[in-house]
Amino acid sequence: MESLRVINLGVEAGGRRILENVNLYIKEGQTFVLFGPNGSGKSSLLSAIVGHPNYRVVQGRITLRGEDITNLSTDERVRRGIGIAFQNPPKVSGVKLIDLLRKCANVAGLSEEEAEKRIDSCAKFVGMEDMLDRAVNDGFSGGEIKKSELLQLMVLDPEFVMLDEPDSGVDLENIAIVGRAIKKLLERDKKEEDRRKSGLVITHTGHILDYVDADYGVVLFNGRISCIGDPYKILEHITKYGYEACIRKCVEERR
Amino acid sequence: MEDPKKSQFESDSEILNVAERARSVGVEFDSSKRSASFLQVDQEARAYRWLEGIEVMSIKEAIEKYDWVKDYMWKIVSRDKDEYTKIAAEDFNGYFIRALPDCKIDIPVEACLYLKRVKAQKVYNLVVAEEGSELNIISGCTSHPSSVGMHIGVSEFFVKKGAKLTFTMIHNWQPDIEVRPRSGAVVEEDGILVSNYVLLSPVKYIESYPVAYLRKNAKAVFTSLVIAHDNSVIELGNKAILGEKSSADIISRAICKGGRVVSKGYIRGEGRGCKGHLECRGLMLSEKGSILAVPELEAMNPEVDLSHEAAVGRIAEEEIFYLMARGLTRDEATSAIIRGFLDVEIKGLPEFLKREIDKAIEMASEDLM
Numbered sequence: 001m002e003s004l005r006v007i008n009l010g011v012e013a014g015g016r017r018i019l020e021n022v023n024l025y026i027k028e029g030q031t032f033v034l035f036g037p038n039g040s041g042k043s044s045l046l047s048a049i050v051g052h053p054n055y056r057v058v059q060g061r062i063t064l065r066g067e068d069i070t071n072l073s074t075d076e077r078v079r080r081g082i083g084i085a086f087q088n089p090p091k092v093s094g095v096k097l098i099d100l101l102r103k104c105a106n107v108a109g110l111s112e113e114e115a116e117k118r119i120d121s122c123a124k125f126v127g128m129e130d131m132l133d134r135a136v137n138d139g140f141s142g143g144e145i146k147k148s149e150l151l152q153l154m155v156l157d158p159e160f161v162m163l164d165e166p167d168s169g170v171d172l173e174n175i176a177i178v179g180r181a182i183k184k185l186l187e188r189d190k191k192e193e194d195r196r197k198s199g200l201v202i203t204h205t206g207h208i209l210d211y212v213d214a215d216y217g218v219v220l221f222n223g224r225i226s227c228i229g230d231p232y233k234i235l236e237h238i239t240k241y242g243y244e245a246c247i248r249k250c251v252e253e254r255r
Numbered sequence: 256m257e258d259p260k261k262s263q264f265e266s267d268s269e270i271l272n273v274a275e276r277a278r279s280v281g282v283e284f285d286s287s288k289r290s291a292s293f294l295q296v297d298q299e300a301r302a303y304r305w306l307e308g309i310e311v312m313s314i315k316e317a318i319e320k321y322d323w324v325k326d327y328m329w330k331i332v333s334r335d336k337d338e339y340t341k342i343a344a345e346d347f348n349g350y351f352i353r354a355l356p357d358c359k360i361d362i363p364v365e366a367c368l369y370l371k372r373v374k375a376q377k378v379y380n381l382v383v384a385e386e387g388s389e390l391n392i393i394s395g396c397t398s399h400p401s402s403v404g405m406h407i408g409v410s411e412f413f414v415k416k417g418a419k420l421t422f423t424m425i426h427n428w429q430p431d432i433e434v435r436p437r438s439g440a441v442v443e444e445d446g447i448l449v450s451n452y453v454l455l456s457p458v459k460y461i462e463s464y465p466v467a468y469l470r471k472n473a474k475a476v477f478t479s480l481v482i483a484h485d486n487s488v489i490e491l492g493n494k495a496i497l498g499e500k501s502s503a504d505i506i507s508r509a510i511c512k513g514g515r516v517v518s519k520g521y522i523r524g525e526g527r528g529c530k531g532h533l534e535c536r537g538l539m540l541s542e543k544g545s546i547l548a549v550p551e552l553e554a555m556n557p558e559v560d561l562s563h564e565a566a567v568g569r570i571a572e573e574e575i576f577y578l579m580a581r582g583l584t585r586d587e588a589t590s591a592i593i594r595g596f597l598d599v600e601i602k603g604l605p606e607f608l609k610r611e612i613d614k615a616i617e618m619a620s621e622d623l624m
Contacts, residue, residue, distance in 0.1 A: 050580055052576060053572070053576065073579070073584075073585070074576060074579040074580055075579045075580075075582050075583060075584050075585070078579070078580060078581065078582040079582055084580055086577070086580075089577055090571060090573045090574050090577050092574050092577065092578065092591075092592065092595060093595055093596070094592070094594065094595020094596055094597070094598040095578070095591050095592065095594075095595040099591070100578070100581060103578075103581060103582065103583055103587075103591075104581050104582065106582075107581065107582030107583075135595070152581060156581065156582065
């Protein structure tokens with residue numbers, strides 16, 4: 001069954017075209033990894049999918065389980081099952097992490113009692129139980145920000161999970177925790193036929209693939225998808241020969 | 256001594272009405288939640304009661320009862336300070352609240368000043384926290400619906416050696432009321448003053464710039480939370496004069512919803528080793544109105560540590576979007592951020608006072624949306 005589809009998407013931001021003819025077809029249970037050099041449009045694609053007001057869809061559409069969500073507001077998309085962990089989320093002074101988590105649980109349709117239970121177990125899972133009374137992202141370290149993002153998603157429990165560089169700036173001690181949390185979010189700890197969650201993960205370095213497996217790799221270059229294939233082969237190629245060579249190879253293979 | 260269980264307000268129907276109105280804006284007279292209560296309607300101080308360790312009475316009575324009361328009066332705020340103190344000095348009533356030496360009472364005293372039909376309510380208040388005592392006062396000033404007038408309130412606070420006074424004032428006026436508090440405090444050696452000011456409802460004009468003198472090792476924290484609605488003009492600030500090794504924090508949060516806010520702060524470091532910090536943040540929620548932040552620091556010797564930070568702006572769209580990406584609607588996100596803006600961690604504030612302030616913020620946040 002299909003989860004997220006991006007159909008011939010064109011996106012503008014700041015008066016500039018930043019995505020062109022992007023197509024993705026992600027089925028239930030599938031995890032895609034999104035590669036691409038800086039400025040290729042990876043974060044822009046995630047922003048457009050979650051409905052950031054600065055990213056204007058000028059062409060094409062986005063559907064979730066067949067429903068067109070292109071014109072929905074961000075909160076409506078989230079209520080339909082889209083979740084995102086940001087690379088650099090803003091600090092929100094005065095709003096405590098625990099209060100935001102309770103809101104996430106509420107959006108996920110949990111009762112108060114269920115909410116406390118889930119928040120408690122998820123916070124322990126990522127080792128954030130001592131940080132719940134802090135203002136969101138206020139004075140958090142790089143690793144704490146990533147864990148807090150994943151914690152919010154674990155409580156929200158979305159069907160379609162987007163992660164923007166969940167491994168960047170995370171130290172060795174925390175990378176295993178981050179990996180475990182992502183595995184759980186994307187149900188990679190379950191048998192293939194039992195997976196319902198699907199997702200799109202941005203990784204610049206590819207390190208996250210050491211902890212979480214993926215079904216497909218996508219290379220974004222200059223706002224266009226230039227390559228889709230085995231994520232491990234793509235990563236190997238990028239690591240050895242760089243993005244340009246990888247893209248040349250993809251184009252040649254397509255001919 | 257009166258029976259503290261039975262409220263005196265029950266004996267008088269007019270007072271009862273006023274008490275009801277005051278309750279509706281958050282003033283609490285319940286004897287299980289307060290150690291003593293004082294209610295003044297216009298110039299009449301009609302009801303009060305007191306418990307062990309605390310004295311609460313009208314200032315008129317206090318002057319009759321104790322010779323020494325006169326020695327305290329008008330010592331920090333001069334009678335001749337301006338035209339308003341002069342008016343107040345001619346004829347006034349107000350409260351006298353005193354914590355006896357070493358008496359630590361954490362249940363607060365409620366002091367409510369109610370403006371009903373006079374043109375000008377003239378108030379003189381005197382608060383004395385004797386050596387080693389701890390005293391909590393919640394002062395709710397409010398006015399009758401659709402009343403028009405002026406409230407002039409002179410207050411003098413004496414925090415003696417090693418004493419702690421927490422004074423929380425929650426103002427709740429009407430759009431046609433002018434308010435001119437004139438306050439001063441002296442905090443003696445090792446004393447602590449925690450002063451909170453909350454004004455979230457419309458008012459015509461408020462002008463208040465109280466001064467606190469801190470002696471050796473004294474500490475003071477001033478926190479103010481204000482919302483300037485349409486047509487409200489709020490000129491507000493705190494001055495602290497620091498003695499040797501004393502410290503003061505002045506924290507303000509101002510929201511502009513169409514009115515004008517002038518948020519002032521002045522710290523003068525006189526004694527060696529003193530420390531002062533001013534923090535002023537403003538949030539513009541309207542195209543109308545303005546916020547002016549005026550932080551001032553003055554060092555009188557090289558061994559002082561004074562700093563300030565001021566920031567005025569709108570709610571960041573990135574923050575709203577971030578919360579929406581967790582499923583909050585735009586309104587819910589905005590309201591959460593406003594509430595967060597006003598949610599200042601006040602050091603040394605008792606839990607029940609925090610709840611009182613939260614309650615006031617809760618009421619106001621709903622109105623802002």
